Amino acid sequence: MDMFAYKSLLFLLSFIGCRAGKPILPEGPVDAVLGKNVTLKTLVDNPTYNVIIWNFEGNNIITLYPESLTVSDLYKGRVSINRTNGYLTLSSVKSEDSGDYTITILSTTTETDQIKLRVLEPVTTVAIKSNVPKAVEHNSTVVLTCSAKGSFVKFTWLNGTAKIVADGIRITRKDEELSTMLTIRGVLRSDLIGPIVCTAGNKLEVEKSAPFNLPVYFGPDKVTITPPMVPKYVLTGSNLNLSCAAVSSPPAAFTWYHGKKMIENPGPVLTLAKIEKLGLGKKAGEYTCAAQNSETGRFVASPAVSFTMLEPVVGVKITGPSGTLTAGNSTANISCQAKSGSDKTLTWTKNGKPLTASSRVVFSSDMTSVMIKPLQKEDNGEIMCMVSNPVSKEVASHKMVVNYGPEPVTVTGVNAVEVNEPVTLTCSAASVPAANFTWKFNGTMTAVKTAQYAIEKAVYKSTGTYTCEATNAVTGKTMKANHILSVTEEGALDDGLSDGAIAGIVIAVLIALGAAIGVIMYCRQKVPVFSVSSVESPY
Numbered sequence: 001m002d003m004f005a006y007k008s009l010l011f012l013l014s015f016i017g018c019r020a021g022k023p024i025l026p027e028g029p030v031d032a033v034l035g036k037n038v039t040l041k042t043l044v045d046n047p048t049y050n051v052i053i054w055n056f057e058g059n060n061i062i063t064l065y066p067e068s069l070t071v072s073d074l075y076k077g078r079v080s081i082n083r084t085n086g087y088l089t090l091s092s093v094k095s096e097d098s099g100d101y102t103i104t105i106l107s108t109t110t111e112t113d114q115i116k117l118r119v120l121e122p123v124t125t126v127a128i129k130s131n132v133p134k135a136v137e138h139n140s141t142v143v144l145t146c147s148a149k150g151s152f153v154k155f156t157w158l159n160g161t162a163k164i165v166a167d168g169i170r171i172t173r174k175d176e177e178l179s180t181m182l183t184i185r186g187v188l189r190s191d192l193i194g195p196i197v198c199t200a201g202n203k204l205e206v207e208k209s210a211p212f213n214l215p216v217y218f219g220p221d222k223v224t225i226t227p228p229m230v231p232k233y234v235l236t237g238s239n240l241n242l243s244c245a246a247v248s249s250p251p252a253a254f255t256w257y258h259g260k261k262m263i264e265n266p267g268p269v270l271t272l273a274k275i276e277k278l279g280l281g282k283k284a285g286e287y288t289c290a291a292q293n294s295e296t297g298r299f300v301a302s303p304a305v306s307f308t309m310l311e312p313v314v315g316v317k318i319t320g321p322s323g324t325l326t327a328g329n330s331t332a333n334i335s336c337q338a339k340s341g342s343d344k345t346l347t348w349t350k351n352g353k354p355l356t357a358s359s360r361v362v363f364s365s366d367m368t369s370v371m372i373k374p375l376q377k378e379d380n381g382e383i384m385c386m387v388s389n390p391v392s393k394e395v396a397s398h399k400m401v402v403n404y405g406p407e408p409v410t411v412t413g414v415n416a417v418e419v420n421e422p423v424t425l426t427c428s429a430a431s432v433p434a435a436n437f438t439w440k441f442n443g444t445m446t447a448v449k450t451a452q453y454a455i456e457k458a459v460y461k462s463t464g465t466y467t468c469e470a471t472n473a474v475t476g477k478t479m480k481a482n483h484i485l486s487v488t489e490e491g492a493l494d495d496g497l498s499d500g501a502i503a504g505i506v507i508a509v510l511i512a513l514g515a516a517i518g519v520i521m522y523c524r525q526k527v528p529v530f531s532v533s534s535v536e537s538p539y
Ligand SMILES: *[C@@H]1O[C@H](CO)[C@@H](O)[C@H](O)[C@H]1NC(C)=O
Pocket: 082, 083, 084, 085
């Protein structure tokens, strides 16, 4: 058999390639790194052979004879074989070296086996792309694609440092040879907080993509007004600000409503001053704010707050009659006014007690004035009016002076006095203004012009009728009262018991009292003795 025929035979055998008996190559594949050396090992040691042939995809690489060696032109300089064990070493492997290698050992028998070599290209250009530049929470389906170059690349998706797990329902993943696709339906704000990173790797190395961020717009959620509760009544000019807030990305734009009507007030804060300026608030009203997100297009209203603005009551003035007033004859018109204040209520008091309507006291229907006709002496004192609303109050008072009297006039003093004793008679008259007094004795005017008529030492001639005359300068009325005084002889007015007798009686009473107390104490001490015996058992 010539050389060519022999080679052809071997070539054919290599194609038949059936694995017979014991394997002579290990289980593949063998991975090699591009540009590095690789050795394809065998499982034989010192075999007896006529020829060992290594083949690549049908092309002869090397043929080893016990005495010689031929190397195919294509492999000259970058292939070697170990005569002891048949190991084939390729240096500086290229991508084209990937494929099936066959060894054939010819001796008395023919053994052949095959192994796969994979030359791995390094991973490069790992990049994430999105189907959309931005997304709307719940609405958008985001498809992220990560692609890479290299051999036998495997991908992973990371959200920050956490692996993104495809649940196969909302998040699905589809891998291809050099790319992977992550589909997120109804994307959530938390899905892509990221940064999202894709890693691509093979046995050779692992490469990461640049961090990827995709804005997921959401909201507005939880649209609220602070404070959520406002008192029913609010004083005008008080420092009340309503602020609106919402969870939203991008930040929401706010609009305000009074009832259903929009208020000209951009921004998240509505001040009381603004409400006042817009002429609102005098009546009870509901205020709401609405948040709008320009990206999601969603529009959400807050719960309402409601209140009424009230002006404080200021400048309360009471006006009463200025002239001289006389009981029984004068009329008083008293009016009460406040400079400002809303929802006012007026109440009237006289000397701290409610002033109530009667035939003499008539209020105007709006309670801002009262007519007292005719005035009586009881109307003297303070008339007060209180103007109030739920947020403030102010009081004004007017002093009423109603002239009356003198009525009645009375004289007090003893009716009898012993001669040489002093005596004083006192005249009193209810009167505004205070009455002037004069005294007459037995019908004759005396020089006394005071309320008191004092006699230092009574004489018998002092017996007679004393008349006090009281005059009110304003009412012009004069009233009088008589008092009869009799002057008696010394001792005539003693009531029969001397001072010594009175002292005797007092001492006797005290002694009797002391004895009574002593008896009571004695009895009390005895009581415990009786109780002890009564506790004794009857048996
Ligand atoms: C061939 O393989 C044998 C056994 O593994 C080893 O001892 C020897 O050094 C190798 N020869 C060469 C030239 O590498």
